[in-house]
Amino acid sequence: MSIKRIRSFLLAVSATALLVGCNFEYFADAELNDFVWTPSLAIPIGELSYTVEDLFGELSGAGVDIGQNSDDVVMLTYEAQLQSQTATGFLTLADQTFAQEVDAGLNVNTQGFSAQFDYNEVFEFDLAATQNEAFDSVRFSGGSIDIMMNSEIDAEVNYTLTLSSLIDIDTRLPLVVSGTLTPANANVNLSDALSKYVGDFSKDKNGNVVRNKIVVKLDYQVRASGNSVIQATDGVSFSMSLISPKFDLVYGFIGSRSLDINFELLNLDFFDSFKEGSISFAEPSFNFVFDNSFGFPLGVNFNQIAAITQKGQIIPLTGSAATTPGIVNGPLVGAIGTSVNTVLKLNSTNSNIPELISSMPKKVIIEVNTETNPASAPAQYNFIGASNELSIGVLLEMPMIVNINGLVSRQNVAFDIAGDLEQAKKLTLRLIAENELPLGGEIELVFKDVNGDAVFTVSQRALFEGAPVGSDGRTTGPTTNVVDINFLDADIRLLENATSIDVVTRLTTTDASSNQAVKFFSDYSLKIKLAAQADIELNTKN
Known part of the structure; x- marks a missing residue:
């Protein structure tokens, strides 16, 4: 040899x-x-x-980081991303149409002479609120504003429609459309890009502070000729539609909306190498990490968290964490563009997490529900931007106190x-x-x-x-x-x-x-x- x-x-x-x-x-x-x-x-x-x-060291091959905590106790950590929620997936603006007909109230029948009648009126409409949202303003990024004018009057009608709630971004003036309707051309259709405007829905027609209001002023002038025949029920009508509106930034109150994280399966493959015996962790923590750039708080309910052991046994989460909602904070309106990090810890003081982790689970089932603006959170002025995001991850920390x-x-x-x-x-x-x-x-x-x-x-x-x-x-x-x-x-x-x-x-x-x-x-x-x-x-x- x-x-x-x-x-x-x-x-x-x-x-x-x-x-x-x-x-x-x-x-x-x-x-x-x-x-x-x-x-x-x-x-x-x-x-x-x-x-x-x-x-x-073999655990690191299964995605576990091995380091130490502040007490120099060896720490095993495992991170995973559950899901993220974008602003456009969280909030959409619905198509909406507002219409009004205004009777002239004139009785004109072959007077043989010309006459002029002036009218003006201010209208207000409510934005549709599907989930209790109340908007102060919206900076649009897409969609169109479509306007239709129609006259039933047997005369020339000069009109001016002022949309006080749509403000031109460049001029800072409201959207104004004007023109002339005649018996021969009684209909006019107009369209413009919403991205040119900011929607200001914070005042009613009397200037009072409100939300979800669209204010429109209609001025029109009837020029009756000697041959005009006009009845009292003849009038002018208009409609305006927000078609496929998209937002860049919304201010106001988002209302109560939910986001469910349904049956995410977190694979804990690093336990697979241990087939017999037991390991009991004294102080593990299962941390939900929320990065929230939405301008509102969230209430978090852990509807279901359960460990599935190597043998298929299901161990559900118990303790106060399973029944008490947590609060995820959001940035205040003065900090748009930033994100607030909130960590909700499940540990031995509020749950049976030591039991779940010590079972050396193969998988963890996670079902979490979040609700915007929960009653248990402090009141906060809301905003949401198109680039805002809520991301949710988990961090499993297992100090080697075992x-x-x-x-x-x-x-x-x-x-x-x-x-x-x-x-x-x-x-x-x-x-x-x-x-x-x-x-x-x-x-x-x-x-x-x-x-x-x-x-x-x-x-x-x-x-x-x-x-x-x-x-x-x-x-x-x-x-x-x-x-x-x-x-x-x-x-x-x-x-x-x-x-x-x-x-x-x-x-x-x-x-x-x-x-x-x-x-x-x-x-x-x-x-x-x-x-x-x-x-x-x-x-x-x-």
């Missing part, structure tokens, strides 16, 4: 024996010392050091060095663990052939022991554990048929049986020294 093959075999078996959800890159960097020659071959392989982050009891991870790794075993007769692998973590680990290795059948098993044994915990929550000192794994000649012959290894690790925290939660601080480490002794037929050729 060549020196290179000895080294590759020992490293492979050592690395496999230490696979407890760790990062294999550390093995690649392990320093090999010089060989020590005895009647057999004894090889100190090196020393490996793992932090808490390294030991739980109780772990027999938590099992099963993984399969390739084992492709069977050709290096032919000259090995006996192998003893020694592992010396110095552990500062309040966590013990046991390991079992099942070597399998190409068909997935077990050819050799290293039975479950303690790999490292949890350190004791002091009154301050920190471990009092490292524990030391020595493990020897022996491979006899017959065992090694069986390993020649192996192509993969099932690695079963079982983790248990210190005093787990007493339901004690322990803290994993970021400066804890697990150090393992590796050494091996092999009886081989040595071949010094490369």
